[in-house]
Amino acid sequence: MKNIILPPVPEFDAWRRAARDALAQNIHPSEITWNDGDDLFGAGTVAPAPISHAPRTKVPSDFIDQARQAVCHADPGRYALLYKMLWRITRENRALMQWTTDDDVIALARMVKSVRRDAYKIKAFLRFREVGEKPGHFIAWYEPEHFTLGLSLPFFTTRFANMNWSILTPYISAHWDADAQGLTLLPPQSKDTCPDDDATEKHWLTYYSHIFNPARLKPKAMLAQMPRKYWRNMPETALIDGLMTGAHDRVQDMISKHKA
């Protein structure tokens, strides 16, 4: 039995090197256990993956594209699934990815979908707060479901290239220096590093409650796009219950005044 330990913050290349070696040694998927290392930046537990000298195996690019996303999934079984699929693609069916109702293909597609959604939601739901003298430093605390900050960082470094900012997550923190145009990745920092208020936030709350139309209550549609699991780091969600409870009376009030 071969035991492979990969870095705790997923790196696609680390998995690829290990998988390529195992494939070259003809190790069957059932003969490998894949593990996440547990010490983020500490030395010792994670052996640096050797530079692989195994021959490169050509693999369809749609598998590579999906695997690149899937390694960011929080499911501990992701590496084993990927290796099993790699095995099947190289040994059994090169067109495996086209068999969209194959159980492994479905499982991978679901992982990828979940990772993509998670990476999208960071861009959507992350909120910065400003600290210090203007122009200040913008800090956000965000809790992704998977290891997706890395996939989302190009969005933030492009959009907010001329602001100094930090994004804190439970597994890693990212810091952008506008003068140097440089990104630094550091171990996670406490949520308390993020300020609990911001000068503009009350305007945002005002906007949120006034752009809402009480005559069109559709909470299910809201929840489909913004499930409760995202709420705790979005300041405006504290207003939702109040807006919903008051909606009926506001509409009745408009209608009764109209009659009169």
Added chain:
Amino acid sequence: MDKINTKLEILADAAKYDASCASGGAGARKAKEGGKGLGSLTGGSGICHSFTPDGRCVSLLKILMTNYCMYDCHYCINRISSNVQRARFTVDEVVNLTLNFYKRNYIEGLFLSSGIIRSPDYTMEQMVLIAKSLRLDHDFAGYIHLKTIPNASAELQKQAGLYADRLSINVEMPTPASLAKFAPEKNLNDITGTMDHLKDSIAESRAEKKAPKFAPAGQSTQMIVGADPTPDTDILKTSVKLYDDYKLRRVYYSAFSPIPDASPVLPLKPAPLVREHRLYQADWLLRFYGFSYDDIAQGAKDGMLSLDHDPKVAWALQNRHVFPVDVNRASKDMLLRVPGLGIKTVARILHLRRQHSIRWADLAKMRLPLSKLKAFITLSDYRPVMGLLDGVNLAATLKNTQQLELFSGRT
């Protein structure tokens, strides 16, 4: 007292009746490197940064510059005869709010509309100043949607298109007669005339690679549904004309809902939201599913789309003779006509059937709505039982309510 906060209350309240919150379709873009610029467009369909309990996405800071207005359009909360509280933002106030919201990742950009003050030209000029300041003074690369003021000069429209990603002008009512009744100062010819101008400017800028970009996300419009008696089929006829003649990117439908201090001309009862939803579904079928206006009208009754069935099911019920469709052999166009198969699913089916013959278990694995599909398809191991397709119960079993939220995220 926070003056900005009070203005924001009033001018967001005044803006909520515009359905559009789209922030995509303008291509990818970012602020100039090495400058002080802010923002980007991702090139996709834009990001929904939040959702309100009305199910709508919050993608843009959607406000009016001012809700003072010279006009007296009955459906409008800001008409001159309404007693709502009035306010007006300065150019700098809107610019700063937009930048401050944007820097905190609340929004993709600004959607600015306005009541008409002094004159259409004066109003439009002030709005253009805001967009211009964001673009030139602040190198703002986020999304800007400007509501064009009818009758503003061609020169101002031209400027607006240079700074805005999208321009829109609302037709408001589906027929000229209704517009005359509900918006006495507005004239359909003025509105379509402006659309025509914009269409030409957009086309010119697209044709010429080096030409300055002009409203790269195109133009859109909105119709109020249910404030007047116009039936759905006439509404859709207007939409088809708008898409064809003015190359609009989107027509939005806004179910009439009660507004504070409503005009006595308006009906008391709000239009059902499901009616608005059916119009969006029909609009989608027209634009992406190869349905013609006549196909849609076939499924309607007395000009009204069915509230019980989505328009595709309604069409299928009238055209049972073309079903069942063989999923393994049918053309793409025919698959798109099957109730329960969407554009993405059809693409997956076309892909899969090149590998192997599709069976019932495959559809189950794809998590398709089998109870909806079962009357309309055949597979290598499945045929609908005798009588299912022609049965009198089919319409009743296909009534559904759970689909209502389907299109809600796409405003």
